[in-house]
Amino acid sequence: MAASTLERPLAARPSTWFVWAGMTAFGVFLLGILLAVVVDSFGRQWFDTWFPEGLTTERYAEAWDRFALGEVVGVTVGVALLVVVISVLVGVPAAYVLARRDFPGKRAVMLLFLLPVLMPPITYGIPLATVMYSFGLGRTLTAVVLVNLVPSVPFVILTMTPFIEQINPAIESAARMCGARTRQVFTRILAPLLVPGILAAAILVLVRTVGLFELTFLVSGPGSDTLVVAIYRGMTSAGGGEARQLISAMSVIYTATMLVMLVVALRFVNPTQLVAQVKETRDD
Amino acid sequence: MSGVGQQRATASLRHRLAERGVDAALLLLVPGLVVALALFVYPFSYGIGLTIQPTAAMQEQWGGGIFANYVAFFSDPFVFDSVGLTMRLALPAALFNVLASVPVAMVLRHRFRGKRLLTSLLVLPITLGTVLTAQGLLIFAGRQGWLNRTLLEIGLIDEPLQLVNNYLGVMFSLVITGFPFAFLLISSYLSGIDPSLEQAAKTLGAGWWQRFRRIVLPLLAPGLATTFVLTFVLAFSVFPSARLVGDAMGETRVMSLMAFRAFGEQNDYAMASTIALMMGAVELIVVVAVLGLRSLLYRGTTGGKG
Numbered sequence: 241m242a243a244s245t246l247e248r249p250l251a252a253r254p255s256t257w258f259v260w261a262g263m264t265a266f267g268v269f270l271l272g273i274l275l276a277v278v279v280d281s282f283g284r285q286w287f288d289t290w291f292p293e294g295l296t297t298e299r300y301a302e303a304w305d306r307f308a309l310g311e312v313v314g315v316t317v318g319v320a321l322l323v324v325v326i327s328v329l330v331g332v333p334a335a336y337v338l339a340r341r342d343f344p345g346k347r348a349v350m351l352l353f354l355l356p357v358l359m360p361p362i363t364y365g366i367p368l369a370t371v372m373y374s375f376g377l378g379r380t381l382t383a384v385v386l387v388n389l390v391p392s393v394p395f396v397i398l399t400m401t402p403f404i405e406q407i408n409p410a411i412e413s414a415a416r417m418c419g420a421r422t423r424q425v426f427t428r429i430l431a432p433l434l435v436p437g438i439l440a441a442a443i444l445v446l447v448r449t450v451g452l453f454e455l456t457f458l459v460s461g462p463g464s465d466t467l468v469v470a471i472y473r474g475m476t477s478a479g480g481g482e483a484r485q486l487i488s489a490m491s492v493i494y495t496a497t498m499l500v501m502l503v504v505a506l507r508f509v510n511p512t513q514l515v516a517q518v519k520e521t522r523d524d
Numbered sequence: 525m526s527g528v529g530q531q532r533a534t535a536s537l538r539h540r541l542a543e544r545g546v547d548a549a550l551l552l553l554v555p556g557l558v559v560a561l562a563l564f565v566y567p568f569s570y571g572i573g574l575t576i577q578p579t580a581a582m583q584e585q586w587g588g589g590i591f592a593n594y595v596a597f598f599s600d601p602f603v604f605d606s607v608g609l610t611m612r613l614a615l616p617a618a619l620f621n622v623l624a625s626v627p628v629a630m631v632l633r634h635r636f637r638g639k640r641l642l643t644s645l646l647v648l649p650i651t652l653g654t655v656l657t658a659q660g661l662l663i664f665a666g667r668q669g670w671l672n673r674t675l676l677e678i679g680l681i682d683e684p685l686q687l688v689n690n691y692l693g694v695m696f697s698l699v700i701t702g703f704p705f706a707f708l709l710i711s712s713y714l715s716g717i718d719p720s721l722e723q724a725a726k727t728l729g730a731g732w733w734q735r736f737r738r739i740v741l742p743l744l745a746p747g748l749a750t751t752f753v754l755t756f757v758l759a760f761s762v763f764p765s766a767r768l769v770g771d772a773m774g775e776t777r778v779m780s781l782m783a784f785r786a787f788g789e790q791n792d793y794a795m796a797s798t799i800a801l802m803m804g805a806v807e808l809i810v811v812v813a814v815l816g817l818r819s820l821l822y823r824g825t826t827g828g829k830g
Contacts, residue, residue: 259631262628266703276669360807363804389559
């Protein structure tokens with residue numbers, strides 16, 4: 241084994257160099273993009289020079305007041321947490337049934353949960369938003385949470401089904417033999433075993449919800465905009481050109497929020513488990 | 525008396541249903557189904573219904589009675605051209621992401637120092653989101669950005685390249701957000717291929733290219749097709765970047781922008797739903813074509829093996 245890993249790079253040397261060159265270009269772009277936004281957000285003025293003339297943190301305070309970011313960040317985190325909780329509560333039981341039972345119409349149910357994942361969000365988003373507006377829910381927080389559930393619930397179901405399948409059903413049977421009822425099987429046996437999977441799915445839903453643009457954008461308005469939508473509106477508003485540094489400051493706040501959420505989440509989940517789980521589901 | 529009989533009848537019915545897998549546990553499925561029906565199936569069918577209720581203005585302009593929206597979609601070049609423009613972006617982007625992921629995933633398959641760092645570098649754009657990527661691209665690759673500045677400095681170019689606010693800008697943004705996704709998928713497919721197959725081929729004297737061409741590629745083909753489909757779906761619904769780093773009224777006037785224009789700016793929900801549905805239809809055609817191709821490929825390889 242050791243011999244083969246030592247030998248391989250020699251055989252594949254040109255391709256390896258090619259790959260590393262490509263990866264370097266990708267990394268340069270990525271870091272360039274990140275750094276450019278961060279530097280810009282601290283810049284006083286930045287036109288025709290390598291670095292901005294003078295550094296300041298005023299932009300953050302300015303952006304915070306101008307775009308009511310306190311409220312926006314609150315909405316973003318609140319909506320994301322609500323969506324995570326609801327989609328886990330709704331999705332996990334459904335995933336359990338799909339993993340363990342065989343019943344008539346199972347394929348149709350699976351297809352129903354698969355469709356929203358495969359369809360472009362705009363395709364169902366526009367009819368959905370129209371329905372929301374006709375029910376008078378347009379631009380409300382309720383609508384934002386509801387539209388975010390459409391991709392999240394199927395996502396939890398599709399992630400959790402293979403995860404539950406790999407839990408040995410004999411454990412549940414043993415519990416039942418010992419007299420546990422369905423509720424007890426769930427709370428005492430399945431829940432502890434499911435925790436890693438649920439946390440992994442929850443983190444992915446969290447990240448997706450915070451980053452989801454299209455659906456939220458269609459139904460949100462002032463007071464229910466999430467951070468991404470607020471940034472987009474800032475960039476596309478009529479006077480967008482004058483406030484580039486403000487937008488950069490907002491973008492940095494967005495990335496920071498995302499990172500904080502991820503770091504907090506990763507404290508509770510073993511990242512290798514998360515990756516293994518992602519790989520497993522995506523294999524299907 | 526009858527009560528006892530009835531109870532027996534229901535008991536046996538329940539028993540018979542349970543044998544087919546229908547019992548109380550299926551109730552766990554109900555919340556999920558309610559969400560799917562209320563938030564997906566109902567609005568979707570409502571949307572389909574909307575498309576055949578065109579506004580009076582639409583009917584007058586395009587004719588075709590209740591199908592005026594569809595007539596408008598196919599005969600208004602401003603709208604219909606967006607199909608081609610979307611494809612011109614999404615197909616090359618998806619193809620590039622998949623094809624570039626293969627060699628990278630092949631190399632990163634082995635253990636080496638710094639692998640974790642590289643993998644996290646690749647996963648980072650997923651947390652950045654399209655909007656921040658767009659903002660960063662505008663600053664970094666803009667006319668006065670670091671990229672152009674560096675290229676000018678080392679003398680590769682004489683004047684700044686136009687890299688954003690056009691087709692290229694959207695392409696960059698699609699690659700930056702789509703490539704990590706494709707890479708993760710492809711490497712998970714690669715890790716599913718038994719390394720002993722390759723080792724056996726090597727023992728039999730197969731060279732590097734032969735091993736890739738004869739062993740890895742056929743086994744990877746179905747995964748490639750799936751990855752292509754998923755990356756295509758991502759790239760196809762490109763919306764924020766087409767507006768922010770693209771040329772929204774010109775070469776990156778994609779379908780989702782058209783749908784949103786009808787929805788948000790013209791308040792013509794019927795036409796917006798029509799464009800949205802057509803988007804789904806176009807995507808479906810590509811997905812079915814690729815998956816059909818995949819099943820052909822797949823049959824070929826398993827036939828050869830077994």
